[in-house]
Amino acid sequence: MAHSATTTLDASIPTDLDSARAKLVYLYLAATGGATADDLCDDLSVTKGTVLSITGTLQDRGYLERRNGRYELA
Numbered sequence: 001m002a003h004s005a006t007t008t009l010d011a012s013i014p015t016d017l018d019s020a021r022a023k024l025v026y027l028y029l030a031a032t033g034g035a036t037a038d039d040l041c042d043d044l045s046v047t048k049g050t051v052l053s054i055t056g057t058l059q060d061r062g063y064l065e066r067r068n069g070r071y072e073l074a
Helices: 020-032 037-044 048-060
Strands: 062-069 070-073
Touching: 020 037, 020 048, 020 062, 020 070, 048 062
Parallel strands: none
Antiparallel strands: 062 070
């Protein structure tokens, strides 16, 4: 019997995020450790404008930082 390794993600979504897309971006960044705006657009099938709006909101609320062209959870 083969055993497979599983990875669990322990990420709590901030309670003040109302948008499903904002929650999705937050969870994606928690799971991946960070991403560029293009990564978010491609992998989550959202427009660049939407990504920039969501990441701006997450930055304003202190949940997100931009480092070396990548968005990462603060």
